[in-house]
Amino acid sequence: MPTIILLRHGETHWNRQQRIQGHGDSPLTLKGIDQARAYGRAVAPLLGAAQWRLVSSPLSRCMQTMAIFCEVAGLDFAQVERDARLKEVSTGEYSGRLKAEFPPGELGGSGRQSWFFHCPGGESHDHMVARLSAWLESLSENDHVIAVSHGIAGKVLRGLYCGWDPDSALAQDSPQDALFLLRDGQMQRLACP
Numbered sequence: 001m002p003t004i005i006l007l008r009h010g011e012t013h014w015n016r017q018q019r020i021q022g023h024g025d026s027p028l029t030l031k032g033i034d035q036a037r038a039y040g041r042a043v044a045p046l047l048g049a050a051q052w053r054l055v056s057s058p059l060s061r062c063m064q065t066m067a068i069f070c071e072v073a074g075l076d077f078a079q080v081e082r083d084a085r086l087k088e089v090s091t092g093e094y095s096g097r098l099k100a101e102f103p104p105g106e107l108g109g110s111g112r113q114s115w116f117f118h119c120p121g122g123e124s125h126d127h128m129v130a131r132l133s134a135w136l137e138s139l140s141e142n143d144h145v146i147a148v149s150h151g152i153a154g155k156v157l158r159g160l161y162c163g164w165d166p167d168s169a170l171a172q173d174s175p176q177d178a179l180f181l182l183r184d185g186q187m188q189r190l191a192c193p
């Protein structure tokens with residue numbers, strides 16, 4: 001199986017405001033910039049002699065994270081591949097809205113029943129699984145990949161890689177101060193202080 005170091009982008013202004021992003025976008029906060037630097041410091045000692053492919057969701061919060069990460073880790077940002085299959089779930093018409101705007105309980109549900117897979121004009125869990133599975137299947141057995149993606153996309157991806165039941169995968173957290181090393185079908189979480 002391919003080896004993947006999976007990162008979520010650093011904190012953004014909309015994350016801080018509790019504003020729904022989806023395919024909308026906002027830049028990193030200063031804290032998010034520091035988190036991207038911390039990813040670079042944590043990953044540099046893991047690189048060894050392998051030839052790492054660098055792949056990012058094209059959303060600017062991921063590209064910004066990747067640029068800072070590359071500079072700190074000593075990797076070449078010019079080599080970064082943008083892959084739309086790594087985008088966050090589309091939250092359709094809810095993108096850009098504050099979570100606080102919604103009546104209590106409206107943004108509820110868990111696992112595949114979570115509100116974020118049922119937004120008007122948004123993306124279903126099945127659609128997201130199809131595109132993330134296609135990305136995983138496009139990798140070669142011996143690939144070493146550093147991927148920058150998103151909170152929900154990252155959970156689904158970790159679940160697909162490790163073969164977890166989808167609802168358990170979605171019950172995971174989506175930190176911006178830890179990375180996930182995916183190797184031989186297993187996941188290791190490493191703090192990035």
Ligand SMILES: O=C(O)[C@@H](CO)OP(=O)(O)O
Pocket residue numbers: 008009015019020021022023088149150151152174
């Ligand atoms: O879209 C969002 O609001 C969040 C949800 O997790 O995703 P991201 O990881 O891009 O902040």
